[in-house]
Amino acid sequence: MLFAGFHLVSAQTTKDSLQLRNFYDLSLLDGNSYEWLDELSNDIGARLSGSAGAEKAVQWAKKELESIGLDKVWLQPVMVPKWERGAPEKAHIKGPDGSIDVPVCALGGSIATTADGVTAEVVEVQGIEDLAKFGEAQLKGKIVFYNRPMQADLIQTFSAYGGCVDQRYSGAREAAKYGAVGVIVRSMNLRMDDLPHTGSMSYGDLPNDKRIPAAAISTNGAALLSKLLKKDKNTQFYLKMNCKNYEEDVPSFNVIGEITGSEKPNEFMVVGGHLDSWDLGDGSHDDGAGVVQSMEVLRLMKAANYKPKHSIRVVLFMNEENGLRGGTEYAKVAKQEGEKHVFALESDAGGFTPRGFSFDADKANFEQVQNWIPLFKPYLIHFFELGGSGADVGPLKEEGTVLAGLRPDSQRYFDHHHASNDTFDAVNKRELELGAATMTSLVYLFDNHGVIPPITNEKPLKD
Structure with missing residues (x-):
């Protein structure tokens, strides 16, 4: 029996390893993230909440998500503040x-x-x-x-x-x-x-x-x-x-796309970034990279013919930069509709080389993540730590929900953050694609292995 159990674990590990390799190959050899970022940054540009650029970005994102062939794509209304530089x-x-x-x-x-x-x-x-x-x-x-x-x-x-x-x-x-x-x-x-x-x-x-x-x-x-x-x-x-x-808030939208789960369609896993940006550059690192990487997660799953067990959503949040209205509204609507969110991953730290993830999780789920570290080692992904997730997915936090944030190398991030040099030319194609594959791999592992239900009275781990 011991040998049989070991054989099953070994077989699953091999399956997971091959699936991750497929995601990385698809992203690096036939990825869409860099082309998408080119369009978002250079054709649309700055996307401050309430601006014409933000409105164009909403329509662009909806059109591109529809082109992937997802099961659902929709716009979620959200009121946002409006400020102009002049x-x-x-x-x-x-x-x-x-x-x-x-x-x-x-x-x-x-x-x-x-x-x-x-x-x-x-x-x-x-x-x-x-x-x-x-x-x-x-x-x-x-x-x-x-x-x-x-x-x-x-x-x-x-x-x-x-x-x-x-x-x-x-x-x-x-x-x-x-x-x-x-x-x-x-x-x-x-x-x-x-x-x-x-x-x-x-x-x-x-x-x-x-x-x-x-x-x-x-x-x-x-x-x-x-x-x-x-x-x-x-x-x-x-x-x-x-x-x-401006004294009055103005209407805008979160952009949402979904692959409906094959086994647990009423349990949701989210991957996302924020669609708005500051107005000095074109917002390529903050957070165009997170937007296109999150879109790419669902595209890579479809390209790999992977059918998720849970419903996987990409949510492109509006107004992270000066209000967090998009993240707050998404969580509010989810609660009103009684939706069960078990996992959420955010990319909002730039399109640099991925190093790993930080987690807001309980002991059991963090230990499960640590068991997956050998699967990521071939891709030089080694950072798996407790320590938060992301601003937009934060409002989804409930007992039993695992939140995570992609953690790229951050040494150059603040050279560009909120400045006029946050532009498309500052993003490296390969680094962006590695990040998209890394995110897809984590979503796959949580979808395939599941989020471990909480034990009564267990407290989340502190970083």
């Missing part, structure tokens, strides 16, 4: 030797400056916690300059990002409480360059008449401003922005 921003440092132009961009959600712009002395701080040290006496009427860099000695660059992104998101709200007239924030970028990086910010419940303009400054610009402030603390900064927040 005419290009202008900024310069005013010193004793004249003015020096510096690259800036408005943060998403910021108000505009007055028509003449704002000019004020600058107070440099290393983070929100420094504001109290200066107080209203030193900050009122000034521009607050948040200059805390991403921590370069952290190998996990997303941890470095998380360590300073609060100054971008909440910096204007907090500085306004001390009477500041504007904020400029060092770009979330690990390299020194002249590219400002945008991103979402929030005023919270701050009244409209108390809100102040907020901009990102390039890392080179931040270094220059800091240097000049050390020489002359009375150095002034000029900022002109033309952005606009």
Whole structure:
């Protein structure tokens, strides 16, 4: 009996290994992800929520998913906020030797400056916690300059990002409480360059008449401003922005496609990325790569003649960047309709070389994942850790649901994140295709082996 059991396990492992090899071969030799990304990035371009680009992307994605021959393709309505950048921003440092132009961009959600712009002395701080040290006496009427860099000695660059992104998101709200007239924030970028990086910010419940303009400054610009402030603390900064927040939300859509399960059609597995992007580049890494990789998962399954046991859905979420409305709405509708989601995988970390996955899972399911590591080793996929999944699939979290996030190599990701160089030419075809095959392989394994039901009272593992 022991020998028979070993033989069955060995046979299943061989079957899984061959299936994964087939997915990788199909993606690398006859893949669609790179061609799709070319169309999404170069034919459509930037896709900020509520924009014409976002609307075009919705229709493009629906058409392409229908061309695969899925069992169902539909649009799920979702209301999203609308913000526009307007005419290009202008900024310069005013010193004793004249003015020096510096690259800036408005943060998403910021108000505009007055028509003449704002000019004020600058107070440099290393983070929100420094504001109290200066107080209203030193900050009122000034521009607050948040200059805390991403921590370069952290190998996990997303941890470095998380360590300073609060100054971008909440910096204007907090500085306004001390009477500041504007904020400029060092770009979330690990390299020194002249590219400002945008991103979402929030005023919270701050009244409209108390809100102040907020901009990102390039890392080179931040270094220059800091240097000049050390020489002359009375150095002034000029900022002109033309952005606009619309008072009313506008209609948009999540795009959804499905292969109906052959054995468990009422149990759903999701793979997805977010269709919206910021407006400075064309959003190829963030998150065009995740969009086309997720589409490719279902296409590869059909190309391999694999018939999933569970219903597999690709969900292209709208409005991850400045609201998370798409992910929230999808989970809300799923709950209203009593749908059982057992697994969800998100790709939202760029189209770089895949390294593995992070998981939000209980002990039994994470141990099952660890048993699959030898299947991924031939493809140099070695990172399998607890530690979260993705923003859009997060709202699907319930007891017994396994959530996962694709984890590509992240060392170059923040060179492009939310900046004008997040463009198609920055994505490597082979790396993108390897990521699509890696995602397909994980979805296949969970579909074929199943998600292990939770044990009563068992707590999810902590990372």
